[in-house]
Amino acid sequence: MSKVLITGGAGYVGSHTYLSLIDAGYEPIIVDNFSNSKEKVLQSLSKITKEKVNFKEGDICDYHFLNSVIKKNSISSVMHFAALKSVEDSINNPLLYYKNNVEGLINLLKTMNDNGCNKLIFSSSACVYGISSDVPVKENSNKDFVNPYGHTKIICEDIIKNISLNSELNFINLRYFNPIGCHESEEIGEDPKGKISNLMPCVADTAIGNQPFVKIFGNNYDTRDGTGVRDFIHIMDIAEGHLAALDIIKKEKVNCAINLGTGKGISVLEVINAYQKVSEKKIRYEFFPERKGDIGEIYADVTLAKKKLKWQARRDIIDMCQSSWAWKKRNPYGY
């Protein structure tokens, strides 16, 4: 069995990817400091897999902690999810984001290098494309940022690429678009802490009756219905994309960024309509001014993912809404 370190594995994307790794016969080891997740996730993972989770609590910015985990377990591959991810929080606390996300990566790269571990899959984001990209957006499009969170992703991608030029590091920077939904067990799912700002949790909260309506930010974009268009992708497609990436970097040098999206744009109104259909609930909405820094339309060019990873998203927006709704009904007030 092959051991894989998952930093931030108690979080949304990491915990779902953990399950795909177990299914595929890998031996994942999670490290997390629970700064944006709950210990309960580990119990749920254990319940689903019927196996004890190999978990170490700690901060990836702590060299000695990370070094001991990598050394003791002879880790050769890492999936690096651990980061802070709130756009709004990053605007209010930029140094916290630079410190956690950039220092965390530097520390990880140092411990990997010190232990001869050279395979890295890094959680990047569509936000590295900034606000001026043509759609569908290709991996070689210009990078730009509109908030400190997005800047940390660009900095991290650049550090990884530069380090790989003079070392054995073999990496893939996976740029996720908009992951939503949950695992089919409905035992784990999206459970944002603090103020909810992403669309899907707001739609789910409205459907369940926790909030009266969805605030739609902008109805005058140059899109088919005037609302924002994004590449929403099922979380299990994202998880499977990681598996495909791991399989490839174990065999060959890749060293590039790859989009993980469906290749299809879906508007905010289309998401709300799909959710209404699935939940059989009336979902009220009201239009508000555009959110600062928002782009009208972005979705992925997925040619490279198909070619290099032999992977493509399999689930559609109805699947995504169904799984989000199942999870919400089970956890109406959070996990």
Ligand code: NAD
């Ligand atoms: P999440 O907040 O649910 O998970 C991140 C996990 O990392 C959390 O469990 C948190 O406690 C942990 N963590 C953070 N800093 C840490 C530290 N210093 N030491 C140890 N653990 C730490 O976020 P997510 O949605 O699962 O995102 C995972 C990764 O994917 C992040 O890097 C995020 O930036 C990136 N990403 C997410 C999305 C998305 O929409 N969810 C989109 C694009 C990229």
Ligand code: WQD
């Ligand atoms: C989607 C659409 C909003 C909430 C963010 C981060 C990005 C990535 C994914 C981590 C937009 C509209 C939203 C609401 C709305 N995360 N909207 N009402 O902005 O594409 O991406 O999450 O890397 O970095 O920026 O996702 O879900 O916030 O917004 O109308 O209450 O929904 O304006 O058009 P976004 P989102």
